[in-house]
Amino acid sequence: MNNLLMSIPDLQPEELGGINDLIKDMSIEQQQQFILLYSGKRKKPQEILLLTCLGFVVVAGIQRIVIGQIGMGILYLFTGGLCLIGTIIDVVNYKKLANDYNLTQMYEAARMVGLQR
Template identity: 55%
Template sequence: MNPNFAIMMANLEPEEAIFIQSLIKDLDEPQQQQFLAMYQNKRRDTTLILITTIMGFFGFAGIQRFLTDRIGMGILYFFTGGLCLIGTIVDLVNYKSLTLEYNRQVAAEILTTLKLWSNR
């Protein structure tokens, strides 16, 4: 892997970085660079999800669900006060897995898009 890619991947969680490396290993260097640029723009940081989950305790429940493209759950959390704070507490414990799941989904979508572009 190109040293510049290592710099781009430095802010990823270790498990996330391993997943991304396994996804892009079969791509050529320009495709890898394009993938990483697109991924950096669309991924969510665990700190952002943690902060928005904590905001659920202060009346803004569900923001973390909106950020991870779970709109239905976000609306439900918003109108039920984070499912009476129980859902917010569960999300507070599981914020890293919420983020990782979202980021994996985004990576798969980007990879599919790149493969479609390369087949043209």
């Protein structure tokens, strides 16, 4: 199992703890399916930071759209990142945005694997 976890780039400690809790009762096949599903869906914090920084120059709110917060992304788009204040807050909190998104994707992947029994 460690080899599978090593295949996920930039795994955060919070993610590792959550993954270990979720997969402890899964079979090896389910664990492999979970890791494949989750690694394809997760976002690295650096990606969120890059997208947020692009919001200053190109399109405000793209980071929110990518993490599934479509309404907030459209609001940022039309208000210039809430007059750049929201974008600045997102630059500071990019790790939290990524971790919250990844946590949601982790549970979704676990549900998908659980349904495939």
